[in-house]
Amino acid sequence: MPYEPPTHSVERSLRATTGARVVAGVDEVGRGAWAGPVTVCAAITGLRRPPAGLTDSKLLAPKRRAELADELEQWGATYALGHSSPGEIDDLGMTAALRLAASRALEALPVRPEAVILDGKHDYLGAPWRVRTVIKGDQSCIAVAAASVIAKVRRDAMMAELDAECAAFAFSDNAGYPSPVHRAALEELGPTRHHRMSWAYLDAMPRWQHLKKQRSPVVAPALQCGGQLGFDF
Template identity: 80%
Template sequence: MPYEPPTHSVERSLRATTGAKIVAGVDEVGRGAWAGPVTVCAAVTGLRRAPAGLTDSKLLTVKRRTELAAELRTWVTAHALGHSSPQEIDELGMTAALRLAAVRALEALPVQPDAVILDGNHDYLGAPWRVRTVIKGDQSCIAVAAASVIAKVTRDAMMAELGVDHADFAFVDNAGYPSPVHQAALAELGPTPHHRLSWSYLDALPRWQHLKRARSAPETAALEASGQLGFDI
């Protein structure tokens, strides 16, 4: 399906309006998974022309995404990854865990950005970072698209490795998301050490409900305010 290639328009705008010289694009993957970490990539690209075919990782085939990630790792000016574990997600709630992973990625960059472009409409990063949120930034912004591809390929490889010891869950295919095979394995075998135990999927598994952990108080309050309580995010 045809798509408009991403550009540097947001980066240029931030440079012009804020004086930012270094702008990082940030994107996450794994937010809605039932197992595995949430992974964030921060990428700095400068204003160079993007590799051909760069776009949101979800719009690419596995083969093309993997090839592009290898190219991007040497093409970007700098990039770094941050992760929050399932245990951190259960303890902190997704919003705080997502921020933790993003801060880990940003602080691991060899150059600190003057501004950050976040995919979506919610600034989960906050102060002291100067943040610009962009809906579908992974399709429209080169730096965010690059972060999207690197994050996705990195996390998929992590989940494939975790799946070696948990073959019944087919993590190599579903990356911890609720595929039919994954759901069937959960019902039969129960959650692995890599599953998020505060997620609502356990409500539908009477045999394993005793393992469920309560959501963190801040996360519960945020979900109540947004009307999402009871849904995995």
């Protein structure tokens, strides 16, 4: 299906209305997965013409998506990744975990953004960042599209590495998302240390329901952590 290529219009608008010269696009992947982290990419692309075919990662075939991620690095996109682990998702809930991962990504950039374009309509990031939310920003904004592609490719690669430990779950194929193979492995073997233990999928598995974890109260100081996350997947 034809689609309009992303542009720098939002970045230009932010420059004109706020004076922000350094603008980062932010997008996430892994929100709906049963296993693995939620991963956020923050990308700064400037106002240069991007590699051909750049768009929302979900609209790209896996091979082309991987090629684009490499092209974006060669093109000079400045980016950083932030992750929230399955345990943090269980303890904090998804909104707070997204905020934590996004803060880690933004703080890890070599230059601090003066404004952030966040994909979607909900600002899960908040202060101290100056945020502009854009529905379908991963299709319309170059920096957000770049973040979308890089986040998806890098997280998929992280999940594929788990196949050596968790071959039955086929993480290299499903990246921790629901699938028939993933469900069958869960029902037979139970969840691994990489699974989110507070999620509703366990409700449909009587053999493993007793393992379901109740979410802990959100602890505000945890949301203030910056930098890259160094946990063991």
